[in-house]
Amino acid sequence: MSKIKICGMQRAEDILAANKARPDFVGFIFADFDRHYITEKQAREFKSLLSSDIKSVGAFVDAPIDHVIKLLNDGVIDLAQLHGNEDEQYVRTVMEKTHKPVINATGVKKPEDINKVISSCSDFILLDAPGGCTGNTFDWNLIKEIHRPFFLAGGINVTNIESAINRFHPYSIDLSTGAETDGKKDPAKMMELVKLARKTG
DSSP, X not given: OOEEEEOOOOSHHHXXXXXXXXXXXXXXXXXXXXXXXXXXXXXXXXHHHSOTTSEEEEEESSOOHHHHXXXXXXXXXXXXXXXXXXXXXXXXXXXXXXXXXXXXXXXXXXXXXXXXXXXXXXXXXXXXXXXXXXXXXXXXXXXXXOOSOEEEOSSOOTTTHHHHHHHHOOSEEEXXXXXXXXXXXXXXXXXXXXXXXXXXX
């Protein structure tokens, strides 16, 4: 059964809604150019409110490696998700210094974009639409056989989550704007998306 991650937590009420919906993961975005950006202080508050059986994922874009390591070792996040130009040495160093899982993400425009992360030393890879959190899907026909756990992201919502799971059987579905109404996390959509993921695949 595919897991489900709801990314882009911005408010305490988003965390409380997640605690009721029970996704497997929630995401905190630490890239300050993203509209879902939160500070380390907010992330610490949100983690303190988050149910202990829901994992927190920190999303970074070319962040200083010490910052990523600190948030992992402090328990603010349970996994690191890397969206920038972080190389294999960066990934290995994070894994060695934290013993926590790392997700290597890529925006997919062409098959080569998938190929470049397939062999990553990270625990997981993530396939997303270019730019991230755009609400757009990428061309799913570019996905061929992937023989390692992967997160599938990009424009997933209540209308296509079942087909995404049935077609690709990803380790986890990853969504953000698909769980929102008017730019804010919608508790009813969060609940519905988790229910759809749980009954599918």
